[in-house]
Amino acid sequence: MSAPNVQLLLTGNELMTGDIVDSNSAMMAQILKELGLKVNRKVTVADDLALLVSEITYMASTSDLLIINGGLGPTVDDLTAQALALALGVELSQHPQALSHLTHWCLQRGTELNAPNLKQAILPKGCQIIANSRGSAVGFYVRYKDCDIYCTPGVPHELKAMLIEQIVPLIAKKIPSDLITEVTRLQVFGLGESSLQKAIDEQLPNWPTEIELGFRAGMPLLEIKLTTNTKQGLALKSLWQKKLVKVLGDHLIAEVQGKPKSLAEHLLNQLQQHNIKVTTAESCTGGLIASKLTEISGSSSSFEAGFVTYSNEMKTAMLDVPASVLAQEGAVSEAVVIAMAQGALLKSKADIAIAVSGIAGPNGGSKDKPVGTVWFAWGRLGDIKTQCLQLPYKRRQFQQFVAAIGLDLLRRYQQNLTTIPNYIAERAFPPQ
């Protein structure tokens, strides 16, 4: 049996003006996913009766499950009940259960049951009430043109409670038992979407159609999603996931379990496990690396100090970078980042350091050191590695990317990884 066609109809002027961002449909999709259901189509319209009637009519005829969200409130622009009645060709009438819910609701709150409230009990004839434990607006259900239609409130916490408490159990009863969905997410750093697609095309040309591959480009982490909906897919998945993991190599940061972690969080977890302290010496990123680390709760156990040394004078004053080295080599140089890392390690007594100095632009570049040039130094006292890259991004993206690479270099250092990451292979400067 094929998967049910699921559609969402979202209503509300506020969704059309851009004044609010629709988070309800993402919540609904997440909840439906746990039932193995995929949302096929989503339509959003303003509070316009004719438009609502036409959308409901069309959507009911093309889907097995239609959830209508919003428009259940007491004001004149709440039109869902009226639109649904017109689409079904039935009358509106006062629903006794809805009236009793409203009466009880007002009584509990010591308010009067007024005319606008009463409107919330006027529903399409023959519909079934769905209880709302959080608000005055009851939901309702009808079956029409072989489609299950649920009308739900727009207030997010009311919607969520109604879905979980009432609607999910109703839907679950109707789901074909052979529907399975399994999703695996992999976090990757240092491989762009197109490089990754190319690597998969070349190295895994027979990727099975039963395993859907999806990419989500984040800054800086890329997320790869493997989704299976069939038993065949499930049987193939662990083998192909292993093959993919091999292609990803050390660019794989982690398989996501629950809420995705940031690069800084992965690094901090490693450092905490081994009781290692880290320090930062930042020029071109101006505190961004320190800020990414201290964003994480509990970071104080592995991070005590960071040095933002933006000018040459301050590199000398705060980190003892010799003025002569700065004069001879320039601030963006291997000798300077090494001295910055050493200075930070000595001053902070941390175990490992990351130092960066680069030209974020748009000004400050030269022929030898164009905008986008950045030197990294990282490691322990007596074991400091260096690398120069050319990262041709605009200022803010450059800083974000430099910070991410700095954290990734420390992650690789900590894990003793010796493979060359893609960002070094592609961005080393001068080109190797």
Place this chain on the structure above:
Amino acid sequence: MSAPNVQLLLTGNELMTGDIVDSNSAMMAQILKELGLKVNRKVTVADDLALLVSEITYMASTSDLLIINGGLGPTVDDLTAQALALALGVELSQHPQALSHLTHWCLQRGTELNAPNLKQAILPKGCQIIANSRGSAVGFYVRYKDCDIYCTPGVPHELKAMLIEQIVPLIAKKIPSDLITEVTRLQVFGLGESSLQKAIDEQLPNWPTEIELGFRAGMPLLEIKLTTNTKQGLALKSLWQKKLVKVLGDHLIAEVQGKPKSLAEHLLNQLQQHNIKVTTAESCTGGLIASKLTEISGSSSSFEAGFVTYSNEMKTAMLDVPASVLAQEGAVSEAVVIAMAQGALLKSKADIAIAVSGIAGPNGGSKDKPVGTVWFAWGRLGDIKTQCLQLPYKRRQFQQFVAAIGLDLLRRYQQNLTTIPNYIAERAFPPQ
């Protein structure tokens, strides 16, 4: 002449699974609103070729302007060009301008133009290219069934730049001339949306209906938008804007001209004008204030050094905060932030400093100093001000808010403003 029918088609599996919340359509609606255009209908579908073709066909026949968002990338699930070609009944072919953009893009980044990238140049025959200043995916335009169709990239900052730089001017040319829209935007810091609404209700009860008042809550700046669509509104606007500015007082940061500036940028502009240098001494914000300052191009003329002193030992080692004061008063105390500010001023030779020390949580709070307590010290040597606030936000929001307040305190110090900002009136700790 009636307003054009505007529809949005959003594509992408990630929009259907609930993994991400769609913020692009709100952004598009906001930008279109400034042209006096309202979005009538919005459809979201997964990366499914048949579905895309049928939606495009139907939407083009029912709208005057259709913006398709997403599906321009290099991977197999990027289907917009193919779907549009099928809907139009034209072939796909390599577009020379798109190819030249891609070639240039890769060249600039020192990467190879690979097969997945090349796919991004294969577009419906006869379409017009729309430049993408931020990414590899060009946009494209066709006219079909009396509908203007624009295909745009899904990456938010690429979309935004393409809309503002390229598409808005194209659309503006076609808009009926009796749709006048004038928009003024005011940036405000330190007044929440509900406090502001209350102040307006109380102090400007007769606000004219011809001037639409909109709020966009940003973090940390709030944007107030005054929109007029009529000649009467236009005539009333400057008077009412003056009245509103009076209500806002020193919370008004600026009227937005062009691209909105951040708090840090406003502050840096002030400092640069007076040739003043600033330094930061950060505990609970862990480098975030320094990072916000150095994000701005040209910040090096006013910022040379920042101190991220996360542990007590490092407050002493880097900023000479006396260990005895730390022991007696605790790290989150007036005496410590004063010593941090003084230490930073002495070490960096900057003119003004901001120092912060607080409890970001979720752990580390006590009865006297609950999570959310933060001490600020700011000013010049010999003229250091202090304030303690209670900011009951989660860790990351707390850090963002503390950083923003720190920057705003410096802005007020620089301008010799003596009024009490709302965040001190409402959040002083202990309550005054």
